[in-house]
Amino acid sequence: MNEYLLAADNVDFRYPGRDTNTLHGITLALRRGERVGLVGESGAGKSTILRLLLGLDSPTSGAVRFQGEPLNLRDRAGLRGFRSAVQNVFQDPYGALDPRATVGRTITEPLRSLGIERDREALNSRVAELLAAVDLPADAADRYPHAFSGGQRQRIAIARALAPNPQLILADEPVSALDMSVRTQIIELLRGLGRSDAAVPDEHQTGLLLVSHDLSIVAALCDRVAVLQDGRIVEEGLTAEVLANPQHPYTRTLLAAIPRLPRIEG
Numbered sequence: 033m034n035e036y037l038l039a040a041d042n043v044d045f046r047y048p049g050r051d052t053n054t055l056h057g058i059t060l061a062l063r064r065g066e067r068v069g070l071v072g073e074s075g076a077g078k079s080t081i082l083r084l085l086l087g088l089d090s091p092t093s094g095a096v097r098f099q100g101e102p103l104n105l106r107d108r109a110g111l112r113g114f115r116s117a118v119q120n121v122f123q124d125p126y127g128a129l130d131p132r133a134t135v136g137r138t139i140t141e142p143l144r145s146l147g148i149e150r151d152r153e154a155l156n157s158r159v160a161e162l163l164a165a166v167d168l169p170a171d172a173a174d175r176y177p178h179a180f181s182g183g184q185r186q187r188i189a190i191a192r193a194l195a196p197n198p199q200l201i202l203a204d205e206p207v208s209a210l211d212m213s214v215r216t217q218i219i220e221l222l223r224g225l226g227r228s229d230a231a232v233p234d235e236h237q238t239g240l241l242l243v244s245h246d247l248s249i250v251a252a253l254c255d256r257v258a259v260l261q262d263g264r265i266v267e268e269g270l271t272a273e274v275l276a277n278p279q280h281p282y283t284r285t286l287l288a289a290i291p292r293l294p295r296i297e298g
């Protein structure tokens with residue numbers, strides 16, 4: 033088994049029509065079950081890295097590897113395996129859900145589109161499990177997204193991401209569109225994901241790549257952090273160590289932007 037589930041290997045990336053690269057020599061590897069934060073200011077290139085890791089764009093040079101093999105978007109069977117192993121949650125819980133689909137249908141979309149499950153009863157029972165996992169009532173299944181608040185919609189998006197039992201969730205600023213009080217609840221939910229059974233070895237837990245401009249959220253959720261400045265990773269390490277002893281001036285600037293350091297729990 034390969035040690036790394038998903039990795040960017042010396043990736044450069046240039047958007048078509050731009051005369052400079054947006055990403056420079058990005059190397060970022062995620063082990064199974066690991067929780068990694070990617071922090072940096074607006075425009076640093078965080079979302080671009082996520083797009084490459086999701087296979088939505090291809091590196092200009094370097095490679096993105098899934099289970100050690102370069103991600104090949106033309107290999108349909110391989111892509112299906114990738115899509116069920118790596119799911120994503122976006123920033124905007126309003127735009128991310130189809131207003132015409134019930135919550136039940138929304139949550140089961142990955143199972144149906146990936147051909148994992150088609151049986152109606154099995155889908156219904158999976159919906160019930162997933163709603164319970166994200167603390168939503170069972171009767172949410174038959175309602176439509178407009179009936180839910182921003183925080184509840186983000187729970188629905190998380191339930192959908194969890195549906196195929198992914199090994200990794202890529203989350204792009206998953207709480208920044210939410211009210212402060214709701215943010216804490218969603219952070220707690222993300223913190224608990226796949227971590228209910230302490231007897232399970234780490235590598236069987238759901239990993240997380242969390243993109244945020246806010247180091248305090250990364251501190252609350254991630255084992256490791258990579259700091260991105262102008263398309264380059266300038267510092268990387270265990271979150272607790274980076275926070276306690278930042279080496280790069282840019283990391284210190286980001287740290288200074290946090291009014292009060294949150295408590296770091298193991």
Ligand SMILES: Nc1ncnc2c1ncn2[C@@H]1O[C@H](COP(=O)(O)OP(=O)(O)OP(=O)(O)O)[C@@H](O)[C@H]1O
Nearest residue numbers: 047050054072073074075076077078079080081245
């Ligand atoms: N489709 C695109 N075409 C051209 N340039 C783009 C495109 N998308 C992003 N960029 C540019 O790439 C750079 C990095 O953008 P990116 O969205 O990855 O940053 P980010 O760190 O995620 O920022 P934010 O926190 O604001 O989302 C920016 O200069 C941006 O203008």
